[in-house]
Amino acid sequence: LKNRLFFINKFSLATKTMEGITILEQDEHQNLTKKIVATKGVYQDGLWKFYQCITYNFDKNGQVVDEPVYFEEEIMTIPETPKDFASLRQKPELMDIHEMQDYIWRISKSGATTVTRNLKVDLYQRFMMPFTSIIIMLLGIPFSLMMRKRATGMASVGISIIVGFLYYVLDAVCLAVGKSGLIPPFFSASMSHVIVLAGSLYLIRKLP
Template sequence: MKVGVSPPSTSVGRFLPGVSIMDRYIIGELIPPFLFSVGAFSSLGVAIGTVFQLVRELADNDISLGLALKVFALQLPYYISLSLPMSILLAALLGYSRLASDNEITALRSCGIGLYRLVLPAILAGLIVTGAAFTLDQVIVPAAHYEATQTLDRALKGEATVLGERNIIYPEFGKVKRNGDREASPKENRIETLIRLFYAEEFDGTTMRGLTILDRSRPGFNQLILAESANWNPQDNIWDFNNGVIYAIAPDGSYRNIVQFEHYRLPLPRAPLDFVQNDRDYVEMNIPQTLEKLALLRQSGKQKEIRKASIRLQQKFALPFASLAFGLMGAVLGSRQARTSRATGFGVCVLMIFTYYLLMSVGDALGLSGIVPPWLAAWLPTLLGLGVGMALLQRSARI
């Protein structure tokens, strides 16, 4: 029996000039189902996550159709990003299944080409999709998702909510000298404790209002600051407080001094301002912004929030690499079976995606509870996917 291999698409060859004919041919087989999958999964995601909400807002709050279309367009990159790993999985599954059903996999292997070499185009495609997903997640999705949230909030509430926060609480932890322990070394004579507690009733983007600050940064001297409002002065790196009172509290709890003021300047850190200005959803932050928030959380001492931010930071690296794992698994599974219909491939793809996100939820729970380190919690499903793909490849290569 003679089995031929069709010539590669000229368009694929133009974009991959240094790649062999076989690789270009296989990648050409992956492109149509990949594009179909991106459209299908993106449409499904945006319909469930955005369209239903926008239709409800159009009916209940009388927002304009133009604004709804703007929010829809701004949300679309997020769902395209989510669809990329699923799409490369379905594309590899359908593409290699088509090659297997037409005995092209058998013909290539009879020519001495091993399965490891045959799945290399899928791995290459997975790496390309990984790079595209990472770029999309860092450059386009955060800004677009944030603008979509702000646009809808302005339409519904009349103002942006991220810079219109209420009930802001920011604790700051640090090391202070241990009282009465003269025999301990300077390093041992310091303990981790709450040194400052910052509370503001509201923040309108420029001014904090209704402030209460407990300052315990100096051993043996505590002060309580109450103020009507405060602004951060970026030129002098200092807080300007207005219409307030300062209570100096003695170690026995009595008030040693009371100072009333109309205007007072205090050299307190600007961390509370940074904290509220960086209070975005993690989807709306890229890696540098997530690192900034993580640094602020480490100052606050909120361990669970620190672990959560650390996991989200690692997921920004791990999630794009899911495309590599899915490309490998799809190629191996597709090469082992006869022609797979789109419906069957879609079902297998949904099952594998569900398993991946279930593992991601398990990793989240383990990481937030401190059982595993944040990097392992974030990378767990991707590493398991790569492990399963390599095991399937090794097993299929022996057949």
């Protein structure tokens, strides 16, 4: 429906079920008016039945109005069928940066902080990717110069592979730390670049 956003953790077209459901309803100005959270949804006889469903209503300032309404089971008047959801699923890895920024903004409205944080880490990683080859090249310079007198051609190739591998291990660790929430997403995506850049410049300065 127009002005209705769906966020689903797990979806199966075969069983016509979805889990971890969050539905956001907005007005014409994209202000949040209603939030529906359910643990599971099952499509039967042309209707969606939601389980352990909680509904929140919001005022124009985004504040919750009245007490949340809870239903153990509730039939939802949602026109979308399982096939509709399957065709409309968005994959962040296939989005361009602008689409991903908009997607993150919409998810942040749902209060899904963990998902939002993970997507922000992935987004900032995309911004840093063009600098990766430069960083690896800088990291390889001091090692190449230190080994130039005794390294054979194959040894030089081996050093390059090891240097690249160590960088990607460091980058993976930094991204994991960011997704765990220990550091902000931007620092998580850029930390490996900063560490390697600083280390490379230090080693280059120490060369005889």
